[in-house]
Amino acid sequence: MSRGLYLGLTTVILAAAVLVxxxxxxxxxxxxxxxxxxxxxxxxxxxxxxxxxxxxxxxxSTYATYGLIETTAREELQMKVPSPEEIVIVQQP
Structure with missing residues (x-):
């Protein structure tokens, strides 16, 4: 292989490598x-x-405040604190 062809081929390979x-x-x-x-x-x-x-x-945290829970229970759910006569204690067997 001649020197000129070798240099030309090397140049093409290096140019391709640079392009890649x-x-x-x-x-x-x-x-x-x-x-x-x-x-x-x-x-x-x-x-x-x-x-x-x-x-x-x-x-x-706003909804979890006791006052809001109690107000909601009384007004929207019509709940009240039970009297002592209404409290029933249930024991597990």
Whole structure:
């Protein structure tokens, strides 16, 4: 094989390798951008869910207050504190 043909073939192989590496770099950057955009979207969703979680915890603590439970039991369910005669103690066998 002549030296000129050898250098030409080497140049073509190296150029192809550089082209493949360049395409790999472009694809890698594209994937990184896509993943970063997805990460930002997921972080936004997480922040929204954290806000909802805090709101729901506050709402739950409001509903769990004794006064609200008692008022709801009396007004909506027409419940009352039983008199001593109405209390029945049941023992398990």
């Amino acid at each position: 590496a360049a395409i790999a770099v472009v694809d890698s950057r594209h994937q990184a951008r896509k993943l970063f955009a997805e990460l930002q979207q997921l972080q936004k969703e997480r922040d929204e869910l954290d806000i909802d979680w805090g709101r729901l915890r506050l709402e739950q």
